[in-house]
Amino acid sequence: MSGIRVVVIDDHPFYREGVKSMVPLIDAGIEVVGEAGDGAEGMAVVARLEPDVVLMDLSMPGMGGLDATRALRASHPDIAILVLTMMKDDSVIAALEAGAGGYLLKDATVEDVCRAIRSVHRGELVVDGPLAARLLGRIRASNAFEASFPQLTARERDILTLLAEGVGNADIARRLFLTPKTVRNYVSTLVAKLGVDDREHAAALGRAAR
Incomplete structure (x- = not known):
């Protein structure tokens, strides 16, 4: 063999x-x-x-x-x-x-x-x-976010989770292996989908759903 x-x-x-x-x-x-x-x-x-x-x-x-x-x-x-x-x-x-x-x-x-x-x-x-516990926690959080924000894509929910934790664009880009420009585009899109004025209000919605 x-x-x-x-x-x-x-x-x-x-x-x-x-x-x-x-x-x-x-x-x-x-x-x-x-x-x-x-x-x-x-x-x-x-x-x-x-x-x-x-x-x-x-x-x-x-x-x-x-x-x-x-x-x-x-x-x-x-x-x-x-x-x-x-x-x-x-x-x-x-x-x-x-x-x-x-x-x-x-x-x-x-x-x-x-x-x-x-x-x-x-x-x-x-x-x-x-890392297994961290992975399980993220899966549970993702499921909760999916129920709370069905209008967002999975990646947008990932970014909203990090916004709710107070993470800046540069660190989001590093963690998710995206470019800063791509992160900015995602943030603009999810802000529009959530019907809020800015990222701070989006982050507040994210924290409330956790």
Whole structure:
């Protein structure tokens, strides 16, 4: 029986080398067959090697992990994607929405990484323990917002949630991997849909619905 073939996409060479050397020592059934330093290079490597699982960093120069995840899901829907990152914020939501099958923090043990690789390869969802409660909370909040603001799209509700928390446009853009201009457009649209005068009134409505 052939092993699970993995490609690592991460802009830190030391981390890629660590994964390549340590993962096969812990689980001989997992083989790291390729690596790349950014999303664009990773797309080419994946197209050439057609692995079973991709380990994806999020914050990389050029084509970042979220864009690469979306592109890989579109071009190679059968390849499982496991995000490995230092980001402990709402990036977990964005990554799963983009098509990742799992989300682990980089301080996970090699054993945890190996188990996660096998899990996403089986089609199971994997979320780092400390982030699971955060994910559940966001899902519940999203459901409440959907009931309160059915006129808004899912992304507009995400932004309204952050507005209600007092988050500024620049931080919203960073958390949701959007451009500041796109965030401004979303804010203008949701303000109009809610029939309020400005973002402050929209945020107040959001807080009232929480």
